[in-house]
Each structure stands twice: as C-alpha cells, then as structure tokens.
Amino acid sequence: MAEQEPQAGNGRASTFNINPPVFFGAAAIILAFVVLGAAAPTAAEAFFKLLQSAVLGTFGWFYILSVAIFLACILILGFSRYGMLKLGPDEAEPDFPYLTWVSMLFAAGMGIGLMFFAVGEPMMHFSAPPEAEPRTIAAQREAMLITFFHWGIHAWAIYAVVGLSLAYFSYRYNLPLTLRSGLYPLLKERITGPIGHIVDIFAITGTVFGIATSLGFGVLQINAGLGYLVGLPVNETVQVVLIVCITAVATLSVVTGLDRGVRRLSELNLTLAVLLMFFVLFIGPTAQLMRDFVQNIGLYLDRFLLKTFNIYAYEPRPWIDAWTLFYWAWWISWSPFVGMFIARISRGRTVREFVTAVLFVPVGFTFLWLTVFGNSAMIIDTTVANGALADAVAADVSVALFRFLDYLPLSVVTSTIAVALVSVFFVTSSDSGSLVVDTIAAGGATDTPAIQRVFWCAMEGIVAIVLLLAGGLSALQTATIASALPFSVIMLILCWGLFRGMNADLARRAAYQRPAASYPAAGLSWQKRLGLLLNVPGRAEVATFVETVAVPAFEAVAEEMRGRDLEARVERDGEGCVSLVVPAEDVRDFVYGVSRMSQRLPVFSALDAAQADERHEARTFFSDGSRGYDIMGMTREQVIIDVLAQFERYQRQVQSQKAALYAGAPEHTIEQRGAG
Template sequence: MNPRVFWGASIIVALMLSSTVIAPGASDQIFSAAQSWAIDTFGWFYVASVAAFVVVVLVLGFGPAGRLRLGPDDSEPDFPYMSWLAMLFAAGMGIGLMYFGVAEPVQHYISPPEAEPGTILAAREAMAITFHHYGIHAWAIYALVGLSLAYFSYRRGLPLTLRSGLHPILGKRIHGPMGDAIDIFAVCGTVFGVSTSLGFGVSQMTAGLAYNYGLADTISLQVGVIVVVMGAATLSVLSGADRGVRRLSELNLTLAVLLMLFVMLWGPTLFLLNALVQNFGLYLDHFIQRTFTLYAYEPRAWMADWTLFYWAWWIAWSPFVGMFIARISRGRTIREFVVGVLFVPAGFTFLWMTVFGNTAIALDLGAAHGAIAKAVDANLSTALFKFLAYLPGAGFTSALAITLVAVFFITSADSGALVIDTLASGGADETPRWQRVYWCLLLGVTATLLLLAGGLGALQTATLLAALPFCIIMLLLAVGLVRQTTADLEGVAISEDAPAVTERLKRLFVPASKSDITRQIADNGMPALETVRDAMLEEGWAESDVQRQEDGAAVLTIRFGPERVFRYHLTPRSRPLAAYTALEASESRRSHGWIMSGGSEGQQRKRDLTGLSTEQITHDILLHLEGWRPVAP
C-alpha cells in the first residue's frame, strides 16, 4: 500500500460522496454550472488536445518507435491475442454500447445538428456522428494513457502508476507529493467514473426487468441488483486479471457477438452491410473536418451537449481504462498495442452501432411508426428493449441483453477495482486480498448511495469537470512518452543526471582509460549492485551477494535455487573507436578505448553503461532481472 494515496483518495471519496448524498440538488447545480463553464470556455482546448492525442498515438505506432516492446526486448505477451482483445472491449465501452447502441443514433436522427430531423439525411448524419464519438478519437485517449503506463513500467522499470509517465519531465520529483497528488486524482476519478457507469448499468437492467417481466422498477430492486452483481465482481477480482477478468471478458464478447449476429440476421441484413460500408466511408470522409469542428461561426448548444461532453467523458475515464489496458498489454510491441487498441475495438464498435443503430432507425421509419424514437425520448434505459420487441424472440433476446449488461457490469466493477488497487499500492502487481475487496465494495457502496440519494447526476458532472486538469496531465504524458521513446531509439536514457551531449562527445574523441572505467564501476556501479542485493536480502526473496574482481569488474549474484542463478556483470571492456580516415580504419592503426559494459549472464549483447548514474544502472539491472529466464540444466 502507498498510505498517502490509499488514505488520501479514500478521504476525498468520502467527502465527495457525503456532499452529493446530503445535498444532491445543490451539488448537482454547482457541479453542472462549473462543468458548463469549463466546456464553454475550454471547448477549443478539448478538441485540439484530442486531435493531438490521435496524432501522437499514430506516430508512435507506425513510426520507428513502433518496434519497441512494452517490456524487455525478449519478453512475450501475457495473454493470447483474442483474450487480450476481449478484455479491451469489455473494459473500454461495454455498458456504453449496450446503453447507447440504439439510443444515440436515434437521438441524432430525431435531433441532428445540421440536417432536417427525421429524414434520410438525418439518418446518414446520425451514423456519421455516432462513429465519430465512438471511433478512433475515443480509443486514442485510452491508448495514450495505457501506452505511457505500460512503457514506463514494463520497459523502464518504474511503478505502474500515472506518475511514472511524467518521469522524463519531473525526474525524481514523481516520487514525492506531486506524484502522490497525480495518483490520488486518478484513483478518485476512477472511483467516480466507474460508479456513475455502474449507475447506468443498473438503470438499464432494472428497466429491462420491469419492461419484460413486470417487476416494479424501484430503488429496492436497483439496490438488490447492485448487491448481487457486486458480489460476483468481488469473487472475480479475487481471482485476478488472468482468471476472473479474462474469463468474464471472453464470455462477454461471445454473448455480445451472438446478440449482434441475431439482430443482423433477422434485421435488414443486406441494408446493414451496405450501410456499414457507407457509414465507414462517411466517417473517413469527414474525419479531419469533424476532428476540428467547433461550430465557431454558428454556435449551437449541440456541440457542448454531445462531442465536447464525450471528449470530457473519455478523458475522465482514461485513468481507469488506460491502466487496465496497460496491465494486460505487457510484452507487446508499441505497434501491436496501437493497432489492437486503436483499430480493433473501434472496428467492432462501428459494426455494433451500424447493426443496432441503423436497424432501429429502419424499424422506426417502418413497422414501429416512430415508437422507438418516442421510447428513446421518454427513457433511454428502455430503448434497447423497445427495439428488441420488434424482432422475433423478443423474450429471449431481452433476457440475453439483461445478462450481457450484468456481465459488463461485473467486468467494469472488477477491472475498476483492480486498477484502483494498483494505483493505490504504488503499482504493485500482487496486493493483499482485503485491499481489492475494499475497493470493490467501495464502488458498490458509492453507486448504491448515489442511487438512493439521487446524486448520480451530481457525481457524473463532477467527474467530467475533472477531465479539464487531467487533459493537461495527458498532454504532459504525451510529451514524456515521445521524449523517452526517441531517447530509447537512440540508445540514451533520459533522466536529470543523464550524460550531456558534451560528455558523450568527450567519450568519442577523448576515450576513457581502463582506470577511468574501473573508478566508474566503483563509484556508480557497485552502489547499484548493492542496492538490488540489499533489497533482495531485506525482503528475504533470495540469497544475494556482490563481489568485486581483480580486473575491476563487479558481479551481482542472486540464487533462487541450485539451478536458478542470476548474475549481472559490470566489466571494463576495450573496443575500437570510430575511424574517420581509411588509414585509421586499418586494424593495425585502429585506436581503442574503454567502456563500462553491463549485462546479465547468458545475454549475447552487453550494453554500454559508461557515464550513467547509480540510479540508471539500477534500472538496467532490474530490466535484465525482469526479462531473465533460467537456462534448463
């Protein structure tokens, strides 16, 4: 546990929850006014920032940095590709797709920003807008946070927390109060964001039960649903990401595909296939235009109610989704990560929105005679079930939809609890079970109290208000990520004490002697080896020792067992210097200099650590230890 983050976030959550429960009306008014001010004043900032996020993620993914791996160079992904994609889908927009799959396209159809309502042009514009809100831009926000977390944790050896992404900018200050404040902010945002989304899920589940089975949609039913579902989420979170969350996500994806295929086959199949292609074409055609659209010359409230609201919502959710994506993405290359996170879920979302949105609009124009539009206008929670009533087997498909919302509910809750626990424990992978249960219960209690007090809207607006400062943090994460990946491609470590350009040139033209390297090993290398040794001995993980050899080399030995011994060597090594003339290039006249070579035993390529600090050498040792695999006897 990181006590400052754990208790600081818990206290802030309690204070925010108390204010919204005691005075939900006043809180709603205050937060709504503040949110409206933020969106009206900084709408341009949201739009420009999201455009920048898209550009940064695409450049990192398809540029030279794309080959870098989220972990040691020889690491492998923790999860199979399909399981990984299933978890991305479940954590990213699961409940949102169920809740808004029918509702949003129909809302834009009956109230578009530019076209005549209820027309063919309105239907076409509705799908283009829906694609824009759920497409590349949304996933680029998630991808940036997830990529920063995964890169700095798995490749640079820093804790799996948001503060680590600011290391190239803040340096060692990320370990102080400033870093704690960033993580507390992320924990609170995740608690409130997940809780409000769970409120949407509960509302849709109970509305479905009332619509299909005649149960009274009361607070008692909503609380009962929360208790049952959060109990299942607690069992899942105790199993960890590799068992509970993975299995539920795979089940989720299977159920979602079955429901979507049913609607597609029983609906206007050929029309949907044509619509999918045309919708995607419109999305591409208007991609740049909609990216920067603010209606500056013809101001309208629609922009604040929809696009800016969505950008703020995705940014507010990004600590949760980004952290979860990072936790399941170790071992993948940046290019794999960008393709998987940016395009695959967005592609599935486009298909989902086309199947449900276009079918709903087609039915509303035909058999429903406007009834689906009226249902959407009256109560968004019942829109999906009203839509399914116009297809065969409505009882079965409605039950499947309720089950799907419930599983989405569970996956959102358990993945949210795992993410919060990671942030509050300083990035630890394994934490006491009571901590994971604590955060899972807190999410359930928060959602329950807000439903009872009617404060869900107040907390939702407060969460969206927090997106403004976090947008600034995300821009800093982008800067830090670009700087670090560029430095890694050049073979340079970024830190406040990294060798300056003049020092690197001096090593090139005034090579170090063996005595210089021996002194560096003694001054910087030995303390790094001893730091790792002392940490291993203090925790009792393995027998460890450090030895200095006669030739000036030093070796760290960690014994995990008779046949499992890790050794890391720091060695003075001679190597040829750069030749600037043909005469210098001949072996008989080639000049040689000395470097400090570092690497683990069995690794073919040793790294030049000359001029690096004790902290940087320590990071290199930990990276080698992370990627180490014992050789079979």
C-alpha cells in the same frame, strides 16, 4: 533487466498495503462528493449543474484540443521511428500469442456503454440531429457519423496514451505500474514525492467517477429491462437496491476468490453479446446493414478531421456539451482502468504493434456493433414502428434496447439475455475497476489484501448511488466531466514523457555501436570460447561465479571510482541480481548488473522436450532495458574490462546527447537516463 526503482511510497502495515498520501487523499476527495450528495441532494444537484456549466463553458475547447493531441501523439509514436521500440527489454517476447492478444483487446471494447448506447444514441441523434432535418435520410447519416465519431479511434487513442505510458515505463524501466511512472523522464526520482501522489490521486478519482457513471447507466438499463420483463417498478429505490445487490456480487468475487469464475462468466458474456449482435444482423435486412456499415465507415473517414476540431465556436450549441464533451471526459476518466488492462497484456509487443492493435481492433468490432443495432433501429422506426421507437427512446433512453428488441422475434428471450449481459458487465466492471484503483492506491503493488479491493468496490457503488439520487444522469455526467479535467492535463504530460523517454532510447542506439571489446567473448582464447559453448553450467555454478568473480570485480571498480571522486556503489536486490551503479544528474544512471537466469536447452523431439535440461547464465542487464549477454567463464579482470567498455559507451552517449542539445536539438534528447 531494467534498473530497479523503489515502489512509490508503499506504506505496508500488518493488514494493509497502501501508499497513504494517495489512498487517503483520493478517498477524502471522493467521500467529500458523497457526503455533499447524501446530505443535501437538492443542493448537490444545483451544484453539479453549475459545475458542469462552468467547466464546459470555460474548458470545452481544452477537451476537444487535448483529445486531438492524444490522437496525434499516439499515431506519431506508433508509425514513426519510435514504433520499433519494445514494451520491455529489447529481447522481451510477448506474453501472449498474437491472436490471443488481439482477442483480449477485442473483449476490452465491449461493456455497459455499448449495451446502453448502441440503440439509444443513434436514435436520439436521428430524432434531434445537430445539423440535419430530424428523422430524415440525412438525419440517419448524421446519426451514425456522430455515433461512430464518439466511439471511434479518438476514444481508443485516449486509452492508448495511458496504456502505452504504463507499459513502457513499467516494463522497460521497471517502474511501478502507476500513472506517476510516466513522469519519470521529467521528474526522475521526484515521482515518489508530492507530484507523483497528486497524479495518482487524480487518476483514482477520475477512474472511480468514470466507473460510477458506467454503473449508473447500467443500473438504469437493468431496471428498464426488468420493468419490461417482469413489471418491476422503474424508480430510484429499485435502482439503489440493484446497485447494492450487484456491488455485493462483485464484492463476493473479491472476498472469496471467485475471480476466475467471474472471468469465465465475462468470457461467456462476450460470447452471448456477439451472438446477440449476429442474431440482429441475420434476422434483419443483412445486405442493407452491411451496405450501411461500409458507408458509415466512409462518412466517418470523410468527416474525420473536421469533427475532431468541431466545437461549434461560431454557432454555439448545447448539443456539444451533452454529447461530445461528455464522451471525451468519460473516456479520459476511464483511461486508467482500460489503459492498465491493455498494458498488462501487452508486454513484449513493439510500440507499433501496440498502437495498431489498440486503435483498430476494438474500433472495428464497435463499428459493426453500432451499425447492426443503430441502423436496424432506424430502419424499424421508419417502417413498422412508424416513429414509435424514436418517441420511446426520446422519452427514456434506458429503455431503447428493449423497445428495439420488442420489434424482433423472440423478444422476451433476447431481452432476458440483454439484462443478463448488462448485469455481468456491471459485476466485472466493478470487480476489475476496484483492482485497478487499488493497484494505483498501493503504489503499483498487486498483492494487496482483499479488504482494500472491497473498500474500492463499495466506494464505486456508493458513488453511483449518491450521484443517481443527486441528479440522475446529469449528476453522473457532471462528476465525470469535472474529474476528467485535471487528469487530461496529466495525460498531456504523459505524452511529453513518452516522447522524451523514447527519444533517449533511440539516441542511445544511434550514438554508437557496441565495440568489439565489450562482447563477453573478447579476450578469451579460442579453446576457452569453445569450452564455454559446450559447458552447461548449473544454478550453483552460476551463483558461485557471481559471488567470487562478478561481485569482486564490481567492488574493485566502485572503489577505484570513489577514489577518483565518482559516486559508485554495488547493489543487491534480494533476487540474486547484483549491479554496479554510478548515479548521474539529468541523465540515466550508469548501471552494469548481473542476474542469474535460466533457459531451456534446444530440443528436437517431444521426448527431449519432456526431459530437457536448463542452461543457467550470469546475464548482464542495464538501466535502459537493452539486450544483455552471458558473462559466465570470464575472469575478474575480463569482467572489469567489460564494465569499463560499457562505461566508456555510456560516457560517449551522454556527450553525444549534450552536444546535440548545445547544437540546438530539442531538449528532450537528453533529459533521460541513458544506457549503462
């Protein structure tokens, strides 16, 4: 069990559960944008254009370099010695079976963006590629290469950085599930102060604008689809009404507790999306599309490194601003949303499992989806459509999917399904996004009143409306690009924090092996050890042991340490856990704790399983999440000996780390609170 840390600034009132500086700070920044856009939409549009030009002109290189660093960091963490570390205590087991977990990651890769851009982006690059001759074979190759690049592992490396930081420091260090926790190796308890508040504020603002951008894309596509199906006018009034209606459905889900129904609807949505993809694949030139899929992957791998760092520095082109830089900013702004989802489902996985699955599982599906829709659209445009599809997409990208489906059988049915898919993705994005934002605004708490999620749900819809009215897609892109800039800096710091935290954990393992004297069986007679093996203690027996043996042992050691000018205290957490804590500067506090735990006894038949008893234990835990052990049966003196053995190990580790620093080792080998 990891060291308990206070919730970062939870301000709990009778109705609300918020971290006031974060909640009100983020709300104020978002409302300032909303008021500007609502009060003076024309001036806001001019301001957004100026802001986008200034940010990209000055910091475009920074976005490109940052994403390259994110990808390099996540690959190093996943496929080096750090990969053996677990997202949680060393003995933690995954919360979900592997196939279930992979399926959930697969679902994370699907959303409004893929529905909107699957046909639109390849067709737009086909019509106006940055380097090839438009509407040629070379343009087809370049269109798919660029689309793969924008939706490939760079995007998921961004998500993985945030997800890994959240999972590692929340599950292994028992810190709140907020972005500030990733700065713990650098700031220690100061993450609960102003710097931590600023980090969470930028995470919220970036997420809200990123979700609003996706909702904007979604409502444009829904409006275009309804216009195609039932002749509904395509204009801002209709789009505002659609945002209000669909946001109201998401709000209803929050208020009435229909989350389970929405989740099941989203599972059905994913199934329909996959069926739609296979319909397009099998109704079209299947063999050709599979050949295209293989070659698209080859082109992507061949140009991977060059595309990663290409910003057209020697021959500047506005294309890079409208596409690659916008995408990188969009993924960065979405990273707290997707990152928290993948963190929540990944407890107990190793870092290597996490990185491998997050980088490659969703990307594999995404590449197949883009090939099926993108290559099919270009095949249709160069044959039966004779350029008409490309012209329609160039005129209005939001109609791309429906114009494409119009060339296939059952177009009314498939277009209806597409509108339904985008609508449900809209609802689930708004509902889930409000939960993520509310969790951050509440200092990591998830048991917040529904009214708070309603507030953020409404805020996302309002921001989407205002940005659409204040400049449409251009305003949406500008808000995303601007809000992602400060958060990209925070993400670089999260990478640094991950390296420092994992380095300290590995240093602890390498510094020493546990001495025999520290095992709970040491010092016991063989008869006593046999008795412990055969005894099945109950809950009351363990509670009595903790109060009459462990606590007096801790208090005796703490009193002796205080008499030797060491600060030491005995802490309780209200859940039956008791620990001896010796605070330290620059390194992790020494913690030796005991928690009351239970586990099922081994069984060998179904009947035994139904009637199996539980074995209760007094299990140790330490501040680094390392494996604990049962100390039931020890005497007070034996517990004291075990505490001192662990304290001796702790001191050796600290000395080893400091010696490494003085010898010229990187600073990040010591700035971490090591094991107790």
